[in-house]
Amino acid sequence: MKIKSIVLCITLLFTVVSNVPQVATAETLYNEAYRPQFHFTCPANWMNDPNGLVYYEGEYHLMYQYNSSGDWGYDWGNAVSTDLVHWEDLGVGIEYSSSLGKCWSGSAVVDWNNTAGFQSGSEKALVAMFTSETVDPWYKGKQSLAYSNDKGRTWTYYSGNPVIPERDNFRDPKVFWHSGTNRWISVIYPGLLFWSNNLKNWDELSNPGIPSGECPDLFELPIEGSTQKKWVVTYQAGKYKIGNFDGNKFTSDTGELQAPGNFYVGQSWSDIPASDGRRIWIGWLNYAPDGPWRGGAMTLPVVYTLRDIPGVGQRIVANPVTELQSLRNNHYNFQNQTINPGSNLLTSNNINGELLELVAEFQPGTGTEFGFEFRRGGGTTPVKVKYTTSDKKISVSAGTAKSTNPAVTAQVIHSSSNTIKMHIYLDRSILSVFGNDGETWQDMPFKAEAANIGAEVYSVGGSVTLKNLDIWKLNSAWGTPTPEPTPGNIITNTYEAEAGSLGGAARVQNASNASGGKVIGNLNTMGDYVQVSNVNGGTGGNASLVISYSNGYDSARSLSVYVNDTFKQQVSFGTTGGWNTFRDTASISISLNAGTGNTIKIQRDGNDNPAADIDKFTVAAPNNSSTPSPTPPTPSPIPTPSPTPTSSPTPAPSPTPDFDGVTAVSVTTAMTIDGNLNESVWDINTNAGKGVIGAPNNSVTFGTLWDNNNLYVGVKVLDGNLYNDSTNIWEDEGVEIYIDSNHNHGTTYDSSDRQYIKGYNDTSLFEVSNKTTGVQHGWSAIAGGYSIELAIPWSNLGLTPSAGIVIGFDIGCNDDDNSGARDTQLVWKGTVDNFRNTSAFGDLKLN
Template structure:
């Protein structure tokens, strides 16, 4: 037994991590592409959101975290809390690799992604212990906290010691929830080239019964499903996944029926949750207002590293409320708490743009903006409306957002957005968008999120413009168009 003044290995690893964070965070906060109103780590690398939960009147966000460098490393769980999902307070590291089931000598290891629940007054975390070269490589584990800040790994770990039924491509990212009197856990996996969501059931949280494959790919949706999240929404259930090796998509959403007796989920509608390049590992929570809120990692594996010396890497998307429509689709809307960030009323214009006419405004320092644009076509079916955001005076650097009424195609082009990755998003909007479209755009120092027609579609991208790219332009091509603009400068949540 440890003496009262002795620390466990887990406590010591966390102490060292927190000490490093406190020493290095000031330098990281001075890096020029730090965001104004998105969640970021104080220092180091961040990826997947984990353990989203509303606990004792506050929102808690955990995340995959390597505090020592701005590149991926042995995973810890970072931790923050908020009263409103907008303004965040960083808390000490919650979990760190310290045991034989989550710590290795080299290669990939750590406290990988998972979720959180409240049970018996405690905040309980579930995560994957991953150790390359160990057999098995991945197991499911839990940790508990009475105060929601200091966590102890459970003596029963691993609570699921191996993957079921043969060879698998991955066995990770447990998402736990309660339905009726039972706890359920869905785990991401893959077998025979098909991504799968595996379902478990428990009465105690420490002993789990395998129920089988709740859902799997039809062969076109990836060979491994990371970060599965299965939850009720309206009178349906939704399964959100991050598929690996799926052509054309890194996130996917399915709406359908869940049979808890058979353990089977039957999809009826499927779509991308976000159409952009930088949206991955989405996780949801149910808050005290009954809202289903989703947050995702606002970056992507394989993205160009701007600099390994920048001191930090990774950010979260704005929180979004998911709503089931009467048509059985899901819309994604920015939560209303974001309105509290509005400061100066930056723009309010109603324009009738002639073919080729350009209107131009200077963006404020740091480019923290919220812009709502209502677009209406004139008599010419060929008209398009084009926005150049974070544009240099000579237009050599810009992010282009364009909508063609004839084709109903919305295009976001970041090929000239700065020093980051390029790429073009093209999405076709429904017939209802043939004459009018609403674009709700959130522009931060190094990100752009666009909500189309109150969340029918969403496009999330990281962009890295230079300091002198601070112009906002709009033009009509191919005919006349009516453009109504309203916008605000947004406050910095980290001041």
């Protein structure tokens, strides 16, 4: 039986879990002066530990400890998202029981085989296991169940609760299905393990080997660059151990380790599909906010993996989920900038804001400290991210920083490539910093005046080279976008998908509930698309796009959006529960040209998970009767204590299109793969000039072609010192070709990724997983160096080629200058980690 908890006078008569939406509009509630705009917070009242994290039918469920009147958890709050970024509040999910007590922390799973017998309809039952507590403070705890048959909207207590009797200091169950023993496992504080066949009847395992710590979790993690996995047990304040688990006992290979991050407790999502494969984690950032929400915020959702760090060993690394890229708006890029004390690279280019994402790579020089300052202005102390060369630590600070538990501390970066990488998210009141691809992670809440939005990159005591910097202004996840201001009115137009042009196998299909009675479907194979033309961009500039669609699958699907033939972003289409049920996507920020010459295209690309049916496009564009007003004045930079500050000359950037890669030209010429590159169709003029190891003294250019059988890659290397005398091919002269054929920008290699190495004066071809079937290759001596040529069959990459397909791609060049090991490496777009991480690859588009 289910009732709504608005009938408060009779809730004590039934063992029912309530569902009271905390009604508020995003415009009024989620735009407070210090409200985080993409770190999750509850609408109001107290929030702490994340609970019941489970994925089902395209939705990520995030429940949390909630208290409407006091501090610390009493009920479970309830939120849901299709993309881990935009959250819908569902009110109270599991409510305090007068007979069982408070609903303390726990977890949730999908009972796929109905082992508990709770399923009553076609939907699989979601089952939550949590601690019921009746005696303060934390003396006694018992474990209880609640279940949902409507995708987590309402929850019902199990009539046989508690399923594990009360005992002292006994709480925080984390449940998962262990396939090796074909049974449920629950790890519970303090360091206990239980097993069950049906989630109702539990037996304790002796000698579990689990350390004692609040909110434990137990799962497998992949080791980057390897097919191996290891079991990890995590617990309070980011502590963990690595080892093995056989379904009965955890055996540790390490002592107690400390994960990146300064959250108090966290949890990983259960039931992430195997096709996704990520271990997604979120933590509770414990601090005192300045607003109606209390208890703090959640961290950004991150992906956990294990990395072998030279000189350190295997460690957890954490990187923000790629779904956060959906918030990106205006984009700026700088390369190879010398930053001196007093430099004003960002200020001089009018780059500032309260919501920013930065991806930076530095090469240390004579400077003793370098990094970024944010929220500058008004004579206040800015929010700062800094790296100090003396101790090799990255740290964060602010004049108005909020205290966290545990406290944010400086963290050591271990760099084997003499570069320092920072991935920074600036939220309205939280700064999140990831160092060297997730090796470090720090969250710092702060308070800053709304007018203080200045930003700058800086150096102290000397210079530093900013090898690459990407900056995005970000939209809010709560419906309050922050693009560049466009004054005037808005003009809105709707474009029916069936009126557009179609490509590939896309076709018009009938759908009675669609706006025009028809949709575009069958967007299933790469290159299938629907494009609407004559889109009105008004007076040009920032605009918004909403796509109406249906998705009858039981999980979210994805397709790619192109604006004026330029890739914008991948869009997630959550399940709608049927092919004749329609829903709108979240608003997508786009930029349009003035007038009606714009095009918008939905296409199935290599990294998409097809497919939704497309109903219509709704575009809101600026319609200004006069020219846009000038950009507001930029806050003055804070003076740097240097007698004679000098700033390096910097080009003024313009917003960079999302697709800034290379195009491969379609050819019909018969190609001879001998390394000579003497066919007239070759254009070897794209420069791969980004140094990631050492100080390169060679030059590399490349070109790409394609036909129905192969992808062709040609590379020319000019180098006066050529060696081929090492056992490992990558230690000598040679070219590396990296391919991410499903274009998922993964942080580890999967079956669609390749690393080919063709060496100078070498007849062999290396591929990291020996996937060389059908690949033709050759090299040739040329004046001042050498050239290489590859023909890579599409069948090797698992692709069917067609114009418009985009894949991940990069070029690397190894250089040995002294008959020893490799001295330097150049790449086109990526990093020194290209051999194991595809996230920084560039894009290659078939033309």
